Amino acid sequence: MRLVVLPGDGIGPEISAATCEILQLLNERMSLGVSFETHEIGLARLRRENTTFPASVAEACRAADGIVLGPVSHATYPSRAAGGINVSGELRITLDLYANIRPSRTREGLPHWGRTPMDLVIVRENTEGFYADRNMYWGVGEFMPTPDLALAVRKISAQGSRRIAKSGFELAMSRRKKVTAVHKANVMKVSDALFLREVRDVAKKYPDVMYEEQLVDSMAALLVREASRFDVIITTNMFGDILSDEAAELSGSLGLAGSINTGEVHGMAQAQHGSAPDIAGQDRANPISLILSAAMLLNWLSRKHHKENFGLAAKAIEQAIDALLKDSGKRTCDLGGPLGTKAFTAALSNEISRHAR
Ligand code: NAD
Secondary structure (H helix, E strand, O other), X not given: OEEEEEOXXXXXXXXXXXXXXXXXXXXXXXXXXXXXXXXXXXHHHHHHHOOOOOHHHHHHHHHOOEEEEOOOOHHHOOOHHHOOOOHHHHHHHHOOOOXXXXXXXXXXXOOOOOOOOOEEEEEEEOOOEOOOOOOOOOOOXXXXXXXXXXXXXXXXXXXXXXXXXXXXXXXXXXXXXXXXEEEOOOOOOOHHHXXXXXXXXXXXXXXXXXXXXXXXXXXXXXXXXXXXXXOEEEEXXXXXXXXXXXXXXXXXXXXXXXXXXXXXXXXXXXXXXXOOHHHOOOOOOOXXXXXXXXXXXXXXXXXXXXXXXXXXXXXXXXXXXXXXXXXXXXXXXXXXXXXXXXXXXXXXXXXXXXXXX
C-alpha cells in the first residue's frame, strides 16, 4: 500500500511530519504494510523548479493508493502561467475527487462554542460550484469584460448533484439516517433548483432516511443554535466549504476537523483548515485535523481493500485523540492548552502505544 505525502506550505510541513509519525507508528504496531513517499510541493518547489506542482508529482499521486495533502498557501501563489498551480484544486479535478466529507463533533470534556453538542458530517460537492479554478473545461470561471465589471460562473450539473447526493445518503444509512440538503434556491432559482431536483430524486431511493431542506443563511444560524438536530448535510461546493469551517470551530476548533476527498478510484486526506501562515514555523499548529483526515483515509482504504487492520488503526487514532482532549493539560494552544505541535504528537504517540498492538 503506497501513500504519497505532500507537506504543503505554512504549517503544512509541521503537521505533515506529525501525521507521518503517527501513521508510521501504527504501520509498525499493526503491520499495515504501508510505504510512504514524500514530495515537495508549493512555494518551496516553485523557488526550485518554477512550479508549485510538477507533472512528476501529479503522476505519483495518480499511481498511489492514497494521498496525504498538507494545506497550501494558494492565495499567495502567482498565476498558473507563472507556475502557481493550486495543488488542492488540481488534484480534486484531475483525480475526480468529487466528495469532500467533513465531520464535526463535540467531545466529552472539551468546551464547544455552539449552544448544543454536535455530531454531524458535511458532504460537500468538490468539483464544480463557484470555484473558478475548477468549473470550466478550458479557461477559468471568473472574468472581467471591462475594468469595472467582474463576472463569476457557478457550475451545477445534474450528474455532480446526483453523485454527491448518493454519497450523502449512503453515509446517512450508516449513521442516524437523517439528511439535510442545504441550498439557496430562493435566489439561485435555476442552479439550486437543479441541485435540489437531483437530491430529491435520490432521496426517494432511501425511504429509511429522513430528508429535509434548509436555506444556507438560516443553516449558518442553526449550526450555532441547535447543531444537535443535524446528521448528514449535503451541499454544493462553496456553501459546504464555509459551513464546515463554521461547524468545526463551533465544535471546539478549526484545528480539530478531519476531512477526506474521495471519488470512485482515489482518496486524499486533507486538513479542513488552510496553511495558517501567521503561526507557521512556531510549533503552535494543532496537527489533529490532518491526523484525523489520515484516519479517514485509513478507513476508506480499509473499506476499499477489505483490510480490517486499517480500520482498527483509524479507530486507535480517534480513541487516542478523544482521550487526550479530555485532559486540558494535553491540548494545543488553539484549544487553550500548553502543548506545541511536537509535544502533542509525542503525547499522542504515547497514548496510541499504550493501546495499539
Ligand atoms: P487558515 O485556515 O490557514 O487560518 C485561519 C486561522 O485559523 C488562523 O488564525 C490560523 O492560525 C488558525 N489555524 C488554522 N489551522 C490551524 C491549526 N491547525 N492549528 C492552530 N490554528 C490554526 O485560513 P487563512 O488564513 O484564511 O488562509 C491561509 C492560506 O491557506 C491562504 O493562502 C489560503 O488560500 C490557504 N487555504 C488552503 C486550504 C487548503 O490547502 N486546503 C484551505 C483553506 C485556505
